[in-house]
Amino acid sequence: MRIPPAKVYFSAEDQRAVLDLIGNCLSNGRLTMGAYGRQFEDEFARYAGTRYAVAVNSGTSAIEIPMRIFGVRNREVLVPANTFFATVLAVLHAGGRVRFVDCDPETLSLDPEDLRRKVTPSTAGVIVVHIGGLVTPKIEEIQALCREHGLFLFEDAAHAHGSAYRGRMAGTFGDAASFSFYPTKLVTCGEGGMIVTDDKRVRDEALLYRDQGKVSFTQNRHGKLGYNWRMSELHAAVGLTHFRRLEEFIAERTALAAVYDRGLRKISGLRPLAIPDGCRPNYYKYVALLDEGISRSRLKARLREEYGVGLSGEVYECPCHLQPIFAGRFRPGDLPAAEDLCARHICLPLYQGMGLDDAGYVLDSLDKVLRSECK
Ligand SMILES: Cc1ncc(COP(=O)(O)O)c(C=O)c1O
Numbered sequence: 001m002r003i004p005p006a007k008v009y010f011s012a013e014d015q016r017a018v019l020d021l022i023g024n025c026l027s028n029g030r031l032t033m034g035a036y037g038r039q040f041e042d043e044f045a046r047y048a049g050t051r052y053a054v055a056v057n058s059g060t061s062a063i064e065i066p067m068r069i070f071g072v073r074n075r076e077v078l079v080p081a082n083t084f085f086a087t088v089l090a091v092l093h094a095g096g097r098v099r100f101v102d103c104d105p106e107t108l109s110l111d112p113e114d115l116r117r118k119v120t121p122s123t124a125g126v127i128v129v130h131i132g133g134l135v136t137p138k139i140e141e142i143q144a145l146c147r148e149h150g151l152f153l154f155e156d157a158a159h160a161h162g163s164a165y166r167g168r169m170a171g172t173f174g175d176a177a178s179f180s181f182y183p184t185k186l187v188t189c190g191e192g193g194m195i196v197t198d199d200k201r202v203r204d205e206a207l208l209y210r211d212q213g214k215v216s217f218t219q220n221r222h223g224k225l226g227y228n229w230r231m232s233e234l235h236a237a238v239g240l241t242h243f244r245r246l247e248e249f250i251a252e253r254t255a256l257a258a259v260y261d262r263g264l265r266k267i268s269g270l271r272p273l274a275i276p277d278g279c280r281p282n283y284y285k286y287v288a289l290l291d292e293g294i295s296r297s298r299l300k301a302r303l304r305e306e307y308g309v310g311l312s313g314e315v316y317e318c319p320c321h322l323q324p325i326f327a328g329r330f331r332p333g334d335l336p337a338a339e340d341l342c343a344r345h346i347c348l349p350l351y352q353g354m355g356l357d358d359a360g361y362v363l364d365s366l367d368k369v370l371r372s373e374c375k
Contacts, residue, residue, distance in 0.1 A: 002308035003362055008183050009352035014241050021237035033217060036236035041194070044179075044243065047162075048171040050196040052203035055236060056210050059158045059180025061229040062193030063090035063127070065209045066176045068225070069202055070152045072096030075124035078151075080110050081319040081338035083129045087156050088320050096124065100321045100330075103338045107276065108287065108315070109136035111337060116145060125152030130160035130170050131315050132347070133186075133284030137276045139165055139173050154178075158193075159315070161186045161243075162250050164280040171196045181239050184313070186249050186282055189239030192231050249352050253283035256350055256359050260286055263363035269294055269370035270346070285315050286348040289341075294373055296346060302373075307365035312347040 010018065025031055037055050045053035056062050063086065067077070073095035079087055081100040091098050102114040108131035115126065126146055128139065146153040155177035160170035171177035176199065181192035195206050205224070211217060213226025264272045273287040290296060303309040319338045321330040332339060348362055
Protein backbone atom coordinates (compact mmCIF):
# COMPACT_ATOMS: atom_id res chain seq x y z
CA MET A 1 0.00 0.00 0.00
CA ARG A 2 1.45 3.38 -0.99
CA ILE A 3 -0.12 5.27 1.95
CA PRO A 4 -1.01 3.03 4.89
CA PRO A 5 -3.77 4.12 7.29
CA ALA A 6 -1.31 4.53 10.19
CA LYS A 7 2.27 3.65 11.17
CA VAL A 8 4.12 3.19 14.43
CA TYR A 9 7.29 5.27 14.38
CA PHE A 10 10.43 4.93 16.49
CA SER A 11 13.50 6.69 15.07
CA ALA A 12 16.75 4.72 14.94
CA GLU A 13 18.01 6.88 17.82
CA ASP A 14 14.94 6.07 19.92
CA GLN A 15 15.20 2.37 19.13
CA ARG A 16 18.76 2.42 20.50
CA ALA A 17 17.63 4.41 23.55
CA VAL A 18 14.86 1.88 24.28
CA LEU A 19 17.26 -1.04 23.91
CA ASP A 20 19.70 0.62 26.32
CA LEU A 21 16.99 1.11 28.94
CA ILE A 22 15.71 -2.43 28.52
CA GLY A 23 19.31 -3.68 28.78
CA ASN A 24 19.57 -1.89 32.14
CA CYS A 25 16.39 -3.61 33.36
CA LEU A 26 17.70 -7.01 32.32
CA SER A 27 21.02 -6.37 34.06
CA ASN A 28 19.61 -5.05 37.32
CA GLY A 29 16.63 -7.42 37.41
CA ARG A 30 14.10 -4.69 38.13
CA LEU A 31 11.38 -5.66 35.65
CA THR A 32 8.29 -4.09 37.15
CA MET A 33 7.31 -1.21 39.47
CA GLY A 34 10.73 0.42 39.28
CA ALA A 35 12.54 3.62 38.42
CA TYR A 36 11.46 3.86 34.75
CA GLY A 37 7.78 3.58 35.66
CA ARG A 38 8.20 6.32 38.27
CA GLN A 39 10.15 8.50 35.84
CA PHE A 40 7.45 8.04 33.19
CA GLU A 41 4.81 9.05 35.78
CA ASP A 42 6.77 12.11 36.91
CA GLU A 43 7.49 13.39 33.40
CA PHE A 44 3.95 12.70 32.22
CA ALA A 45 2.39 14.54 35.16
CA ARG A 46 4.70 17.51 34.65
CA TYR A 47 3.84 17.68 30.96
CA ALA A 48 0.09 17.20 31.46
CA GLY A 49 0.04 19.79 34.24
CA THR A 50 -1.37 17.53 36.96
CA ARG A 51 0.03 16.84 40.38
CA TYR A 52 0.05 13.07 40.00
CA ALA A 53 0.25 10.34 37.37
CA VAL A 54 -0.09 6.58 37.89
CA ALA A 55 1.14 4.20 35.19
CA VAL A 56 -0.97 1.10 34.49
CA ASN A 57 -1.09 -1.69 31.94
CA SER A 58 -3.74 -0.26 29.58
CA GLY A 59 -5.91 2.71 28.78
CA THR A 60 -8.89 0.58 29.79
CA SER A 61 -7.59 -0.08 33.31
CA ALA A 62 -6.77 3.65 33.51
CA ILE A 63 -10.55 4.19 33.30
CA GLU A 64 -11.72 1.25 35.39
CA ILE A 65 -9.52 2.10 38.39
CA PRO A 66 -10.89 5.66 38.78
CA MET A 67 -14.44 4.32 38.26
CA ARG A 68 -13.86 2.02 41.25
CA ILE A 69 -12.41 4.89 43.27
CA PHE A 70 -15.39 7.14 42.41
CA GLY A 71 -17.74 4.36 43.60
CA VAL A 72 -19.88 3.82 40.49
CA ARG A 73 -21.19 0.41 41.64
CA ASN A 74 -24.96 0.24 41.01
CA ARG A 75 -25.00 3.84 39.82
CA GLU A 76 -25.19 5.43 36.40
CA VAL A 77 -22.33 6.95 34.49
CA LEU A 78 -23.08 9.21 31.52
CA VAL A 79 -20.96 8.12 28.57
CA PRO A 80 -20.87 9.29 24.94
CA ALA A 81 -22.48 6.92 22.46
CA ASN A 82 -19.60 7.61 20.04
CA THR A 83 -16.63 6.24 21.89
CA PHE A 84 -14.46 3.15 21.82
CA PHE A 85 -16.19 0.32 23.62
CA ALA A 86 -13.43 0.25 26.27
CA THR A 87 -14.99 3.34 27.88
CA VAL A 88 -18.21 1.37 28.36
CA LEU A 89 -16.50 -1.84 29.48
CA ALA A 90 -14.49 -0.02 32.15
CA VAL A 91 -17.69 1.34 33.72
CA LEU A 92 -19.46 -2.04 33.53
CA HIS A 93 -16.51 -3.93 35.03
CA ALA A 94 -16.41 -1.43 37.89
CA GLY A 95 -20.05 -2.37 38.59
CA GLY A 96 -21.63 0.78 37.15
CA ARG A 97 -24.45 1.25 34.66
CA VAL A 98 -23.95 3.14 31.44
CA ARG A 99 -26.37 5.78 30.18
CA PHE A 100 -25.54 7.00 26.69
CA VAL A 101 -25.40 10.66 25.74
CA ASP A 102 -25.64 11.97 22.20
CA CYS A 103 -22.82 13.87 20.55
CA ASP A 104 -22.27 17.40 19.39
CA PRO A 105 -21.36 16.90 15.70
CA GLU A 106 -19.30 20.12 15.60
CA THR A 107 -16.83 18.85 18.20
CA LEU A 108 -17.48 15.06 18.22
CA SER A 109 -17.83 15.34 22.01
CA LEU A 110 -20.78 15.24 24.43
CA ASP A 111 -23.78 17.40 23.61
CA PRO A 112 -24.28 19.43 26.84
CA GLU A 113 -28.03 19.70 26.26
CA ASP A 114 -28.50 15.96 25.96
CA LEU A 115 -26.16 15.53 28.93
CA ARG A 116 -28.42 17.73 31.04
CA ARG A 117 -31.48 15.71 29.99
CA LYS A 118 -29.81 12.42 30.94
CA VAL A 119 -28.91 13.29 34.56
CA THR A 120 -31.00 11.32 37.09
CA PRO A 121 -30.80 10.87 40.88
CA SER A 122 -28.78 7.72 40.19
CA THR A 123 -26.08 9.51 38.17
CA ALA A 124 -22.62 9.27 39.74
CA GLY A 125 -20.64 11.08 37.08
CA VAL A 126 -19.78 11.88 33.50
CA ILE A 127 -17.08 10.63 31.16
CA VAL A 128 -16.08 13.02 28.42
CA VAL A 129 -13.97 11.54 25.61
CA HIS A 130 -11.68 13.82 23.59
CA ILE A 131 -12.49 12.10 20.32
CA GLY A 132 -9.76 12.29 17.69
CA GLY A 133 -7.62 14.40 20.06
CA LEU A 134 -9.94 17.43 20.24
CA VAL A 135 -10.96 18.91 23.60
CA THR A 136 -14.45 20.34 23.19
CA PRO A 137 -14.75 24.10 23.77
CA LYS A 138 -17.93 23.19 25.65
CA ILE A 139 -15.81 21.53 28.36
CA GLU A 140 -16.41 24.45 30.75
CA GLU A 141 -20.17 24.04 30.33
CA ILE A 142 -19.79 20.33 31.06
CA GLN A 143 -17.66 21.08 34.15
CA ALA A 144 -20.30 23.55 35.41
CA LEU A 145 -23.08 21.00 34.91
CA CYS A 146 -21.13 18.38 36.89
CA ARG A 147 -20.51 20.85 39.73
CA GLU A 148 -24.19 21.86 39.77
CA HIS A 149 -25.31 18.22 40.16
CA GLY A 150 -22.46 17.01 42.39
CA LEU A 151 -21.16 14.61 39.72
CA PHE A 152 -17.59 13.53 39.09
CA LEU A 153 -16.11 14.48 35.72
CA PHE A 154 -13.69 12.01 34.17
CA GLU A 155 -11.78 12.58 30.93
CA ASP A 156 -11.07 9.59 28.73
CA ALA A 157 -8.09 11.22 27.05
CA ALA A 158 -6.96 8.00 25.30
CA HIS A 159 -6.67 10.02 22.05
CA ALA A 160 -5.55 13.33 23.47
CA HIS A 161 -1.88 13.30 24.55
CA GLY A 162 -0.81 16.93 24.34
CA SER A 163 -4.18 18.31 23.21
CA ALA A 164 -5.35 21.49 24.93
CA TYR A 165 -8.10 24.05 25.15
CA ARG A 166 -7.25 27.68 25.94
CA GLY A 167 -3.80 26.57 27.05
CA ARG A 168 -5.11 23.93 29.47
CA MET A 169 -4.01 20.42 28.72
CA ALA A 170 -6.33 17.47 28.22
CA GLY A 171 -6.38 15.64 31.53
CA THR A 172 -6.69 18.76 33.69
CA PHE A 173 -10.41 19.45 33.27
CA GLY A 174 -11.83 16.53 35.23
CA ASP A 175 -11.38 14.99 38.68
CA ALA A 176 -9.10 12.50 36.94
CA ALA A 177 -8.26 11.42 33.40
CA SER A 178 -6.89 8.44 31.51
CA PHE A 179 -4.49 8.07 28.59
CA SER A 180 -3.78 5.02 26.42
CA PHE A 181 -0.44 3.91 25.02
CA TYR A 182 -1.87 1.38 22.57
CA PRO A 183 0.18 1.24 19.31
CA THR A 184 -2.22 3.43 17.32
CA LYS A 185 -1.83 6.31 19.80
CA LEU A 186 0.59 9.28 19.49
CA VAL A 187 2.63 7.82 22.34
CA THR A 188 2.87 4.07 22.64
CA CYS A 189 4.62 1.48 24.77
CA GLY A 190 2.89 -1.51 23.17
CA GLU A 191 0.25 -1.77 25.87
CA GLY A 192 -0.13 0.71 28.68
CA GLY A 193 -2.07 3.57 30.19
CA MET A 194 -1.75 6.51 32.58
CA ILE A 195 -4.12 7.96 35.15
CA VAL A 196 -3.62 11.65 35.94
CA THR A 197 -5.21 13.65 38.74
CA ASP A 198 -4.65 16.49 41.19
CA ASP A 199 -6.44 14.56 43.91
CA LYS A 200 -4.09 12.79 46.34
CA ARG A 201 -6.78 10.34 47.44
CA VAL A 202 -7.34 9.25 43.82
CA ARG A 203 -3.58 8.83 43.31
CA ASP A 204 -3.07 6.91 46.55
CA GLU A 205 -5.99 4.56 45.90
CA ALA A 206 -4.98 4.05 42.26
CA LEU A 207 -1.56 2.83 43.46
CA LEU A 208 -3.32 0.21 45.61
CA TYR A 209 -5.85 -0.86 42.99
CA ARG A 210 -3.23 -1.42 40.29
CA ASP A 211 -1.31 -3.86 42.48
CA GLN A 212 -4.01 -6.35 43.51
CA GLY A 213 -5.46 -3.92 46.07
CA LYS A 214 -2.46 -4.60 48.32
CA VAL A 215 -1.87 -2.19 51.15
CA SER A 216 1.81 -2.04 50.19
CA PHE A 217 4.15 -3.52 47.56
CA THR A 218 5.94 -5.77 50.05
CA GLN A 219 2.96 -6.97 52.12
CA ASN A 220 0.43 -9.59 51.02
CA ARG A 221 -2.45 -7.74 52.66
CA HIS A 222 -5.34 -6.77 50.42
CA GLY A 223 -7.60 -3.84 51.23
CA LYS A 224 -9.37 -3.27 47.90
CA LEU A 225 -10.85 -5.23 45.02
CA GLY A 226 -7.85 -4.54 42.83
CA TYR A 227 -6.26 -6.56 40.07
CA ASN A 228 -2.95 -6.91 38.27
CA TRP A 229 -3.02 -3.58 36.43
CA ARG A 230 0.72 -2.91 36.79
CA MET A 231 2.97 -1.52 34.03
CA SER A 232 6.24 -3.42 33.55
CA GLU A 233 9.56 -1.58 33.48
CA LEU A 234 10.09 -2.77 29.91
CA HIS A 235 6.89 -1.05 28.81
CA ALA A 236 7.80 2.04 30.82
CA ALA A 237 11.19 2.19 29.04
CA VAL A 238 9.45 2.19 25.64
CA GLY A 239 6.76 4.68 26.71
CA LEU A 240 9.18 7.11 28.35
CA THR A 241 11.36 7.25 25.24
CA HIS A 242 8.41 7.72 22.88
CA PHE A 243 6.71 10.24 25.13
CA ARG A 244 9.73 12.55 25.00
CA ARG A 245 8.99 13.00 21.26
CA LEU A 246 5.37 14.00 21.75
CA GLU A 247 5.76 17.70 20.94
CA GLU A 248 7.70 16.86 17.74
CA PHE A 249 4.98 14.40 16.75
CA ILE A 250 2.25 17.00 17.26
CA ALA A 251 4.16 19.59 15.21
CA GLU A 252 4.57 17.10 12.36
CA ARG A 253 0.89 16.10 12.43
CA THR A 254 -0.22 19.75 12.57
CA ALA A 255 1.79 20.50 9.41
CA LEU A 256 0.17 17.54 7.62
CA ALA A 257 -3.27 18.62 8.82
CA ALA A 258 -2.67 22.11 7.37
CA VAL A 259 -2.04 20.51 3.95
CA TYR A 260 -5.32 18.62 4.28
CA ASP A 261 -7.16 21.77 5.42
CA ARG A 262 -6.01 23.72 2.37
CA GLY A 263 -6.58 20.89 -0.10
CA LEU A 264 -10.04 19.90 1.10
CA ARG A 265 -11.37 23.42 0.44
CA LYS A 266 -11.12 22.60 -3.26
CA ILE A 267 -12.71 19.14 -3.08
CA SER A 268 -16.46 18.69 -3.04
CA GLY A 269 -18.31 15.83 -1.40
CA LEU A 270 -16.88 16.28 2.09
CA ARG A 271 -15.93 18.90 4.66
CA PRO A 272 -13.23 18.72 7.31
CA LEU A 273 -14.10 19.03 10.97
CA ALA A 274 -13.54 22.72 11.76
CA ILE A 275 -11.22 23.21 14.72
CA PRO A 276 -12.97 25.61 17.13
CA ASP A 277 -11.17 28.72 18.41
CA GLY A 278 -8.93 28.09 21.39
CA CYS A 279 -8.47 24.37 20.65
CA ARG A 280 -5.09 22.79 20.15
CA PRO A 281 -5.74 19.32 18.74
CA ASN A 282 -2.96 16.73 18.58
CA TYR A 283 -4.43 15.41 15.30
CA TYR A 284 -4.65 11.85 16.53
CA LYS A 285 -7.27 11.73 13.78
CA TYR A 286 -7.98 14.05 10.87
CA VAL A 287 -11.75 13.83 10.57
CA ALA A 288 -13.89 14.87 7.60
CA LEU A 289 -17.62 14.49 7.11
CA LEU A 290 -18.93 13.04 3.84
CA ASP A 291 -21.96 14.57 2.19
CA GLU A 292 -25.10 12.50 2.54
CA GLY A 293 -25.48 9.81 -0.07
CA ILE A 294 -21.76 9.11 -0.51
CA SER A 295 -20.92 5.53 0.38
CA ARG A 296 -18.02 5.42 2.82
CA SER A 297 -17.34 1.73 2.21
CA ARG A 298 -17.14 2.23 -1.59
CA LEU A 299 -14.93 5.30 -1.16
CA LYS A 300 -12.57 3.40 1.13
CA ALA A 301 -12.44 0.37 -1.14
CA ARG A 302 -11.75 2.48 -4.25
CA LEU A 303 -9.03 4.53 -2.55
CA ARG A 304 -7.35 1.36 -1.41
CA GLU A 305 -7.68 -0.63 -4.62
CA GLU A 306 -7.19 2.10 -7.24
CA TYR A 307 -4.73 4.41 -5.46
CA GLY A 308 -3.13 2.40 -2.66
CA VAL A 309 -4.47 4.82 -0.01
CA GLY A 310 -5.68 3.33 3.27
CA LEU A 311 -8.01 5.56 5.24
CA SER A 312 -7.45 5.38 8.97
CA GLY A 313 -9.99 3.70 11.31
CA GLU A 314 -13.07 5.72 12.18
CA VAL A 315 -13.82 7.10 15.65
CA TYR A 316 -16.11 5.18 15.52
CA GLU A 317 -17.92 3.40 12.70
CA CYS A 318 -20.66 2.03 14.98
CA PRO A 319 -21.94 3.82 18.10
CA CYS A 320 -21.76 1.83 21.34
CA HIS A 321 -25.52 1.51 21.88
CA LEU A 322 -25.88 -0.35 18.55
CA GLN A 323 -23.15 -2.90 19.33
CA PRO A 324 -24.38 -6.52 19.30
CA ILE A 325 -23.85 -6.88 23.06
CA PHE A 326 -26.77 -4.43 23.58
CA ALA A 327 -29.06 -6.13 21.02
CA GLY A 328 -32.71 -5.45 21.86
CA ARG A 329 -31.94 -2.65 24.35
CA PHE A 330 -31.68 0.24 21.86
CA ARG A 331 -33.01 1.09 18.44
CA PRO A 332 -31.48 3.03 15.56
CA GLY A 333 -32.55 6.64 16.07
CA ASP A 334 -32.11 6.61 19.87
CA LEU A 335 -28.93 8.73 19.66
CA PRO A 336 -29.35 10.31 16.23
CA ALA A 337 -26.40 12.71 16.10
CA ALA A 338 -23.92 10.02 17.17
CA GLU A 339 -25.40 7.58 14.65
CA ASP A 340 -25.14 10.10 11.81
CA LEU A 341 -21.58 11.05 12.72
CA CYS A 342 -20.48 7.42 13.01
CA ALA A 343 -22.01 6.59 9.62
CA ARG A 344 -20.65 9.55 7.64
CA HIS A 345 -17.17 10.51 8.72
CA ILE A 346 -13.80 9.41 7.44
CA CYS A 347 -10.31 9.75 8.89
CA LEU A 348 -7.49 10.63 6.50
CA PRO A 349 -4.15 8.87 6.93
CA LEU A 350 -1.83 10.74 9.30
CA TYR A 351 1.30 9.39 10.93
CA GLN A 352 4.82 10.32 11.94
CA GLY A 353 7.17 10.04 8.98
CA MET A 354 4.41 10.76 6.43
CA GLY A 355 5.58 13.36 3.89
CA LEU A 356 3.68 16.50 2.93
CA ASP A 357 3.75 15.15 -0.66
CA ASP A 358 2.06 11.98 0.62
CA ALA A 359 -0.75 14.16 2.00
CA GLY A 360 -0.95 15.81 -1.44
CA TYR A 361 -1.26 12.39 -3.06
CA VAL A 362 -4.09 11.45 -0.66
CA LEU A 363 -5.92 14.67 -1.61
CA ASP A 364 -5.53 14.01 -5.38
CA SER A 365 -6.76 10.45 -4.98
CA LEU A 366 -9.70 11.55 -2.87
CA ASP A 367 -10.61 14.24 -5.40
CA LYS A 368 -10.57 11.77 -8.30
CA VAL A 369 -12.69 9.18 -6.51
CA LEU A 370 -15.20 11.72 -5.18
CA ARG A 371 -15.57 13.35 -8.61
CA SER A 372 -16.51 10.03 -10.17
CA GLU A 373 -18.72 9.04 -7.22
CA CYS A 374 -20.63 12.37 -7.31
CA LYS A 375 -21.23 12.35 -11.11
C1 LIG B 1 -11.47 6.35 23.56
C2 LIG B 1 -10.69 5.18 24.08
N1 LIG B 1 -10.84 4.82 25.37
C3 LIG B 1 -10.16 3.80 25.89
C4 LIG B 1 -9.29 3.05 25.13
C5 LIG B 1 -8.63 1.87 25.73
O1 LIG B 1 -7.25 1.92 25.70
P1 LIG B 1 -6.37 0.58 25.69
O2 LIG B 1 -6.53 -0.06 24.35
O3 LIG B 1 -4.99 1.08 25.94
O4 LIG B 1 -6.88 -0.27 26.78
C6 LIG B 1 -9.09 3.39 23.79
C7 LIG B 1 -8.14 2.59 22.99
O5 LIG B 1 -8.12 2.52 21.81
C8 LIG B 1 -9.81 4.47 23.24
O6 LIG B 1 -9.67 4.80 21.95
